[in-house]
Amino acid sequence: MLSCRDVTERVTDYVEGAMPFGQRVSLWMHLAMCRHCRAYLQQYRDTIAIMNQLPDEPPPPECRDELLRRFRDRKP
Numbered sequence: 572m573l574s575c576r577d578v579t580e581r582v583t584d585y586v587e588g589a590m591p592f593g594q595r596v597s598l599w600m601h602l603a604m605c606r607h608c609r610a611y612l613q614q615y616r617d618t619i620a621i622m623n624q625l626p627d628e629p630p631p632p633e634c635r636d637e638l639l640r641r642f643r644d645r646k647p
């Protein structure tokens with residue numbers, strides 16, 4: 572069974588579709604039981620959505636990477 576820490580560390584792979592099926596199933600099982608990680612995943616998706624909606628001048632890749640890195644390092 573995944574821990575909350577495992578989920579937060581892997582959420583990027585999950586959202587980007589880079590996670591193998593077996594791991595996705597484990598993550599789903601955790602999400603089904605853990606509202607904290609559900610909220611975390613929702614916040615992560617909101618962050619991506621906001622970044623994707625930025626008008627005209629998208630942030631440089633370094634900026635996006637930095638945001639993702641900070642998000643990943645954040646404690647749930």
Ligand SMILES: [Zn+2]
Nearest residue numbers: 575605607608
């Ligand atoms: Zn959790």
